[in-house]
Amino acid sequence: MNSRSRYKTKQKETLLQYLETIPGTHVTAGDVCEHFKKQGTTIGQSTIYRQMESLVDEGILNKYIIDGNSPACFEYVSPDTHREAEICFHCKCEKCGKLIHLHCDELEEIQLHILKEHSFKVDPVRTVFYGVCDQCMA
Amino acid sequence: MNSRSRYKTKQKETLLQYLETIPGTHVTAGDVCEHFKKQGTTIGQSTIYRQMESLVDEGILNKYIIDGNSPACFEYVSPDTHREAEICFHCKCEKCGKLIHLHCDELEEIQLHILKEHSFKVDPVRTVFYGVCDQCMA
DNA sequence: TTGCGTGCAAAGGTTTTGCATGGCA
DNA sequence: TGCCATGCAAAACCTTTGCACGCAA
DSSP states (O other): OOOOOOSOOHHHHHHHHHHHTSBTOEEEHHHHHHHHHHHSOOOOHHHHHHHHHHHHHTTSEEEEOOSTTSOOEEEEOOGGGHHHHTTEEEEEETTTOOEEEEEOHHHHHHHHHHHHHHOEEEOTTTOEEEEEEHHHHO | OOOOOOSOOHHHHHHHHHHHTSBTOEEEHHHHHHHHHHHSOOOOHHHHHHHHHHHHHTTSEEEEOOSSSSOOEEEEOOHHHHHHHHTOEEEEETTTOOEEEEOOHHHHHHHHHHHHHHOEEEOTTTOEEEEEEHHHHO
């Protein structure tokens, strides 16, 4: 629940610059830490956790909790695809663990349907469909 | 990924007996541990975690992940509501914590749609829609 | 100068695992 | 008898927090 940051720091800028290069990709906080470590750029992990959390609050990152034990996934949402991401669901295969992006108008209708008929406002960012992917079905 | 248990043990029976008394209630693994500790019945926590995980595999328990840091929630599903649960989705309000059961033909179509168009077989028992209920919207 | 952001290390809490023992079939 | 389940403790894991220092405004 960090409010929007007030200072512009080198770390925050570096982090944001990196995230902008991987739109639509899922990364964990650990992934990001490792990226900077390999690159030689050192940003403390607490800073990464804290900054990413405020980026979520600012709507620049989406945060997905796939399952309780694996780390949370973050995804950069560029300003122009922001609206699109609002109607993007995720599917998690319970066999192989694969995470699939689902992008479909029909799913938008579902949201509307549930809202109107069942008075429930679904949050796609939080919601994950669990099931089995085609490869694992065979 | 524990497969169905083969032996019938006292611990498993005790655990199941307790869970049957609280259908529709959300409990964490920790809650269950504490319950037995207070009651004098001692079941090791590893056993509780392991048994509950296999009960999930057997479809006797549902497991919900509310958010990554808080512990996972389990819910007993009685046999007679089990079949219903197969075509029943759940909505979890993120504000008040209320759990809503959705039974609707349109949702069945969605499953079919995702299966045919996106080659993903959704498991309704595992899948939870997160969002905000009507009371909390006001 | 003020106080926010950073970084390190350590804590926090949940869940998993190794291994010897005990119980079911 | 053979093998699974249990239980304890410790590990593993992700994430948060305390505190002193440095840097932005």
